[in-house]
Amino acid sequence: MIFASDNWAGAHPLIAERLAKAAGSYTSPYGESDADKAVEDKLSTLFEREVSVFFVATGTAANSISLAATARTASVIFCHSEAHVIHHEGGAVELMTNAGKLVGVGGTAQGKIDPARLVSAMTRYPSTDVHVGQKVALTLSQATEAGTIYTLDEIRALTEIARSEGLKVHMDGARFSNAVAALGCTPAEMTWKSGVDILSLGGTKNGCWCAEAIVCFNKEDAAAIPHLRKRGANLFSKSNFVAQQFQAWLENELWLDLARHANAMAAKLADAVRAAEGVRLAWETGGNQLFIVMSDEKAESLRAAGATFYDWDTPAGMESAIGPNERIRRFITSFATRAEDVEKVAALF
Amino acid sequence: MIFASDNWAGAHPLIAERLAKAAGSYTSPYGESDADKAVEDKLSTLFEREVSVFFVATGTAANSISLAATARTASVIFCHSEAHVIHHEGGAVELMTNAGKLVGVGGTAQGKIDPARLVSAMTRYPSTDVHVGQKVALTLSQATEAGTIYTLDEIRALTEIARSEGLKVHMDGARFSNAVAALGCTPAEMTWKSGVDILSLGGTKNGCWCAEAIVCFNKEDAAAIPHLRKRGANLFSKSNFVAQQFQAWLENELWLDLARHANAMAAKLADAVRAAEGVRLAWETGGNQLFIVMSDEKAESLRAAGATFYDWDTPAGMESAIGPNERIRRFITSFATRAEDVEKVAALF
Amino acid sequence: MIFASDNWAGAHPLIAERLAKAAGSYTSPYGESDADKAVEDKLSTLFEREVSVFFVATGTAANSISLAATARTASVIFCHSEAHVIHHEGGAVELMTNAGKLVGVGGTAQGKIDPARLVSAMTRYPSTDVHVGQKVALTLSQATEAGTIYTLDEIRALTEIARSEGLKVHMDGARFSNAVAALGCTPAEMTWKSGVDILSLGGTKNGCWCAEAIVCFNKEDAAAIPHLRKRGANLFSKSNFVAQQFQAWLENELWLDLARHANAMAAKLADAVRAAEGVRLAWETGGNQLFIVMSDEKAESLRAAGATFYDWDTPAGMESAIGPNERIRRFITSFATRAEDVEKVAALF
């Protein structure tokens, strides 16, 4: 009953098989193999546009190097105040952007940036003022850290504000697949058709061992990335091992099937929460993450029964909705979550 | 007939199998799984000392983050003038060390630092002079970029000079296994018993898909590395996938068998070079790299027959030994090199 | 009628004379002259403790290099959300701290950090969590950017919180003299006796041409600064020209006289505001800065008459207190402000 995170699972059997099969062959290193190129082609097809693709080792690398591609001197990058990039990259964004600054923009407690507050935040960084640095980018997480999913209209509202002032737009797609599956839209619609310039595309949380890619929708944004990636110590020699994972992941829409499965498991768990008396959803989510308000006793009893999940800080403004003995708990499902585990944990609610 | 580099191969079957087997299980992420711990234990046994182990994505990451662990403000790090760290890390060492400086110290054309020149180079960086920065470390490559292998005495001569002035010593062990196999010594003898503080231990070039580790022989040197690695975008979530590779690699001394095989293939090829008339060794080497002087016609005919290998810049001082129509060519063998391929290419000499 | 900023003035005649007198003599460069040493001695006397003093070129340098002295990998530094260090150093703090992160802690609209919010902010950065970076320092501005002045008790409340978790405390003293003059305390009481480790001591805004110093109250905090300053391109060769300014500034408490004068001019102007009908103080301040609510017409008429001052963003939470046609205007007095100019502008209120 592992609901701690979607990075606790191993790899999907089809990914593992593919790797095993490829182990015996030789390929050019450093991203120049046929398989690397094949993944770029497949992603170009998937995104309905010629894209540039760069494999990196971690989601942190994808985010920080993507943002570095937008950087100038004294860069200012806007994100949600609770975004992963501002709280959980351990200084990587600042390092890779040559000492840039992330500015947290308020929004809903559930992880979405408020357009009015983005406008207001941007106002404080006029291009003519050397003291405040240079605003260069907006980054959105889709799905958000709070498990919610921006609608296409919500994305567009934000990207239009950013682009109107010349900012680049990055999307942190660590859970990109789950968001696409939840919205039922196309990858193109959720990205460049909605104003996104660069995407961190995460495969690791959705069935791969280690498959993260930076996807650029314009050639000029991609120009610096080969150097940024090498300097960022993220250029794999045997990049074929990532390419093979992505090949299997993209084949027959495996990525979408896996995301749909994870989302379905989360929905099943949410239904159980709604049906139970002692627990409730802190807010509605749409992908593979649930935020459940639960008493300490209940949480303890679940853990004693073998369930893993994290306690979550109560977002500012929600304090009054959480009882003295209660706390928000984060449950995440993945490609590997089994219906029986959902049922087992649900039975304990 | 792939002799281009030891990173062109895939993974050894035992590594691939291990990965496939582990794919179905759950583990704690970010280096905290049982398998991560098990590898640390195994390496402590191998090195006859309690070591701290940090997996990273690339050899560049291992080198740059290791050196970052030795950094202070305005760091100066000594290396051979032709070392990988100074010429081929694409700025990663400078970035991770917070804008440190690598100082190339001359030595033999065959990649070994000359102790007298190290002394002389260090003299120019007195601790009392704020203008020159702070000397913090010496880094050695073993095997060297020129395929040669330091003897234990040679290592000790250099590390003693460095340590006498308080410098830390790092060893770039991208081809650590080949060097150990060539010297017939223990891993402990080649590292901390000879004055090495931090090791970049490379598994990727010797049978793994992606298995690089920083090995610290003292706790205090390891203290900053968790933060440096995360900031360096090199903290894997599913670190189990590296742990599994290292597990298989360390089991029954697979790593040593694979290195011995690669070395034997190189020796076999060297014998063929010595026996042939039209080609000759540029210098003697000891592991899995050969530097062969060959005419352009010969090189072309080998390539036409399907052999891959790189042209190599003639080291300073050796110009007169290379004919007008000749050039040095680098041949590298690996765990995957087959005797028949060596024979095939040898037949063309 | 210059009330735009205290950096619009030139230098006090005694400072200028001193410089003229020193021009003809030779001294050792790079901070090693007798005059440099003499200033350090005088400041040790002033602060009732042996201090280490480092001249730098700008307040930005003093702040960013002071904070760099507290930095580790992936540093997190707490400050008021509206502090100069987070909004107006143009990326210098991030650069000098090797890509550190400033975290704005809320507080009063008038620039003071709220202790409870500091506690709460610090909670989110546990030392055991590599993903969030390492919290290393708290920085306070005294006087604050909003013209208010922390009481000694308020300073101690904050420094105790910071120090209880091992954080260093820095004070941005760009207007240190005005704060000391306003509180009527000693420099020692306002700094190390209240838990401050490192001070940016500003002379430029209070009578000097260019005299900024980092003052360390403990030797160990000072150890890295010579290298940080040189690397930060802030080591003057003819440091004697700063030393001479500080000599004159410290002689016969000139610094305190000048600050008292500036404060008195601000108090005089505040009295005029209180007496006038069409303008009012946005909040009470204590040094040489005033924040005056004024209609656009009034502001325009003052400017037409030759007064200079800046418009100020309405702090969050104060919006309802400012009328639709009104705005907050910042007036700053200095050592050079003449009573007649205060009277002239006051007559226009």
Add this chain to the structure above:
Amino acid sequence: MIFASDNWAGAHPLIAERLAKAAGSYTSPYGESDADKAVEDKLSTLFEREVSVFFVATGTAANSISLAATARTASVIFCHSEAHVIHHEGGAVELMTNAGKLVGVGGTAQGKIDPARLVSAMTRYPSTDVHVGQKVALTLSQATEAGTIYTLDEIRALTEIARSEGLKVHMDGARFSNAVAALGCTPAEMTWKSGVDILSLGGTKNGCWCAEAIVCFNKEDAAAIPHLRKRGANLFSKSNFVAQQFQAWLENELWLDLARHANAMAAKLADAVRAAEGVRLAWETGGNQLFIVMSDEKAESLRAAGATFYDWDTPAGMESAIGPNERIRRFITSFATRAEDVEKVAALF
């Protein structure tokens, strides 16, 4: 008898007077005063071209920020192996260029880069190879660290090589005035007419207290500098104090008179060396620096008599020309050197 360095003197009386006179007036801060603009205009006239001028605090700042203006990701910058920028900026160039790398190119022992070796060094950094970084600039010192002065033809030979591959050319003009005076050419001829893009123009060593400027000959090279300077903690608030120094320095060619005086004093001292028996010039120089071979006894007796000068490391390749009891000593003259001091020291030779 101060011959230690040209930064031991104070300021020229005309500079000091100008500062004293300006002390009483108000000006806009941060480089936007009329005086700042006036200096830019005067320098545009001097250089026969519209130039962009940025005051900074130190020669280190001028060099490191100039080079930062040429930087891209993983920058590689070529300089003489003994250049100030590679040996004596204490990490500032690396920091400001976002962790760039300086590559020392051999040349004459007397500080001039050899064109053939520049070509050869550049060959190792092909644009297509992500592993080696990106070559972005060449930097020349004029006068050189060894006191020699490039002829215009020598400058052009090097800048043509650099520009043919798209590199920017920077000139470290810490002793620009002395070089112009020595060559008898115009400032324009020695810079942009000879292929220089950005100049570090030093006033401090030639009569000012603190007057260093970055001079850009093309607008596009200047675009990033305001941000680089602010981020580099080198944007003076009371920049008027630098502007006033430069105003006086440029008036009636004071700068050239002072440089001619310093050069004449050096020439007079060189004549004395040639006439003396116990000392000799290590090599011929052309500006205000002399390198004199002198026995330890002689050096000691001069020092005992009150002369200051530095010992100098024997350049590689010159060892055999220096006796066992001898050493090279560097003597520098300045605007403030008096003929009688030259005569006094000469009498001791």
